[in-house]
Amino acid sequence: MSGSTSGHGARRRLYPEQITSAYTQPNAQAGAPPLPSSAGYPPNAAPSQITQAPQFFVPGEAPAAPVPNPGHQRSPASPGYAAQDPMASLSNQFGNMGFSGAHNAGAASALLAGPPEIWTLEQPLPPVVLPPQTAATPHYVPCDGKHMRSTLNCVPNSASLLKKSKLLFGITFTPFKTDDEGESPLPVVHDIVRCRRCRTYLNPYVRFTDGGYKWLCNLCNLKNEVPAFFDYDAYQQVPVDRFQRPELSHSVVEYVAPAQYMSRPPQPPVYVFIIDVSHDAVKNGSIGVMAQAILESLDRIPNTDGRAMVCFITVDSALHFYSLTPEGTEPQMLVVPDLDDPFLPYPNQLLVNLSECRPAIDALLSRLGEMFLGTTATGFALGPALQSAKRLIQHIGGKIIVCHSALPNIKAGALKNREDVKAAGTAKESDLLKPADPFYSSFIQQVLGLQITVDFFVFASGYVDLASLAPLARTSGGSIYMYPGFLSTRPEDVNQVMSEMKRFLSRDNGWEAVFRIRASPGIRFPAYYGHHFLRSTDLLALPNVSPDHCYAADVALENDLAGPVAFFQSALLYTSSNGERRIRVATLALPIVSQVRDLFRGIDQVAVAALLAKKAADRVLSAKLEDARKAVEFKTVDMLNVDRAELGLINGTLGQIPVPRSLNLLPLLTLGILKGDALRSATGVHHPSDLRTAALAQVLTLPPEILQTYLLAKFYPLHELSPEAGLPSDQAPNLTQLPPPLNLSSEKLARHGVFLLYSVTEQYVWMGRDAHPNLLRDLFSVGSYNELTSGPLRLPQLDTDISRRVHAILARLAALTRHAFAPTLQLVKEDAPAQLRSQFHAHLVEDKNMNMMSYQQFLGFIREKMQ
């Protein structure tokens, strides 16, 4: 295993002999261009299909070395690096028009033909190139794209330039991102220094003037006093270096907020569980699994100072409360059958301190699974349960976590089954995505100011009208987890729920949060996307801020921008789980440009696609599905159809249309948006509206770096893993390297192959009939293809090179989403049942599938629209 990285210094793809020869006869395709074929398991019989469809590397050019750390590398730390433009060299490497030099880098072109260069997705973000001395100190850490990411890494200097470029300009934020593995925690600052006029927080981009006594605000240019403690520590009576202060050396810092940032004392974290115990929930066994997951998470709920409070309400045709006391270990069930005006018996014993009443809570949860086994009640009174929960916690706020399997069907908030298979693909389908009952919207209005968040865990096998319930989560900053067809008798279902629920309960939450973004004068944010409530034109209220949730904003330019650099500063004010009021501030600086071609050089296509998808998801909720799809198509064509003369693009022969290199993957990303669960056309193929609603919530909340994989799955050949895949890289020893991704096309599937496909909420292993027996032995510990059955797959931990590497790859993929999702690994054999196969093939977006266009057809469609 260790031998695989030694022995060759060059970054070219040479294959260490020990791996190539480990299992197989000599590689028959030794003369083939060095593609991501490689070590391992070539056909053991005659190849039954092309395995290495020639991709369109320019002959003679070296293939792209896989980027060791795909995604988000910090842009050059100091302006000193700025002279070199990595984007230029990158474009030249791929450009097939022969442009050279940095001047034409933005104009490098791609043709709307051939398979998409999907591996370019893994390349680092276009770097932000700032003029020298933009920052007060050269040794500062710029803002990471995971905190704040712009669709353009430069800002147009006027609205007319933005309009001329036709580009989508917006910013995505993940304001409460948890630290990733290997990332150092955010620096904490105790004294808040802000601009007197525009309230901007002091940041690395301020300028010191008047002999260092004043600081010039980088947003409004006001001169502010530098406080004395910047240079002198009065407590220890020693001079200090102001440039060591974290807020001057880091773009993302966390301030400890004093009392004036609180409207009331920090409240304890509150978790109210509303658990459906009606017949449906008894039947699928979700009650016991939920109770077990909660029980096992109780020690991990953020509760360092022992203030967390919990409450359990079980619901069928009646409400059941549980009186929990510190003394007793016997929880007492209190049944309230009057649902019109449910009273709260012993309110002080219902919402209780987690640490104090732990024995009683443990006893309740360990018994909850069996308590309702005999239930035949088919009613599920969610409305009254929500009202009771609200009354219990309205003076504190907190989380209401609804776990249900049934459609709320009695009393206030009763819903009807409106699912209509015939509506698929018609205008009526859009109506199914809008709320049906006014109860929930009036409930939302009641809880808006109360700092209450509602989250959903849905275990339904049938319709639950999620479209009517989802607005509760959407406006309160909540999340939606969905397990369609859940059965507690299937271990894989239980595993998934257990790990996602435990992660959900143990993750750090911010409470009573508000989020605001400021920017240089002339920049405005006309619309925001994500799960939030807009409390004023620029203030997002988040009763509970999740580390997994991303927010996006459109950026508009009101008047011409002055100066060489524009600034964006986001501030999240929240209460931590241990009752501290904190402000997390991130500052992003982007150069202002005046040429269309400079703008095109700074495009971040993944962020563009993320914003495009979020705008479309938002549009589905207020307009028609078809309108949203049309808008995505229109904007894609619009962006590609830029004034080509302006960019210096030369029309190709045979009527081919060159498009800017920096948008080479936009058509594929757009196709991913259109074919995803959220926006997919359901013509001829039924697509349950609940699934669509859940997918819309994912699109609205996932940050771009994860949404990218949600839209375009990662697809790897396990029988031909590149030699470095699954091993730590030299640069980052704790990060497993991922193989270069394959094109999402069924042409890549080979009879003798085994493939991994990962799409954030689903993961599959596809296996061909002629898969090499040695591979089956080393990876699955079986002797032949027939010993495995399609369906949930438990990949054994084997002491073989390939097994270790595949497990490392799976672990790295799970870490990409910060473990928020733990999808079941499904084995799809070549002869798998049709339904499983079509689930798998739905992710191969380059194919013609689900009655929707193939990639090549889509390119044809774009070309047609462009002319």
Add this chain to the structure above:
Amino acid sequence: MTWEAIAYLLGLLISGSLTFYAVWCIIMLSDLESDYINPVDLCSTLNAWVVPEVFLHSGLFTVFLLNGQWIPALLNLPLLVWNINKMASETQFFDPTLVFRHLPQYKKEGIIKAVFFLTCFFYYLYGMIVTLVNENLGLV
């Protein structure tokens, strides 16, 4: 005074007050934009007046219709249809979660309504004077 003149007088009062109401709505929405009021309070305040407004306006229409005053009735018909349409699609109330999204539209509606009611006000004034003059002419 004939019924016709009374109807005009009623119209005068109602359109006058609805003009003020529309202007007040615009002011409230501007307050929201400049963060002087939060969307929850704004919506609950405005929503209290939605039904009275529609009630007054449709009442006036009915009076004109019963009197056979076709021209003023016709003048009010588009707004009546628009109101009914809004009620039917259950979008007549302000929703605090969506109010920012619809803000430009709400303000436009407010301005159009204010202009409409003001125009109506002067038309009714003219109508009333003409009617009263005609009445008096008849007496002579």
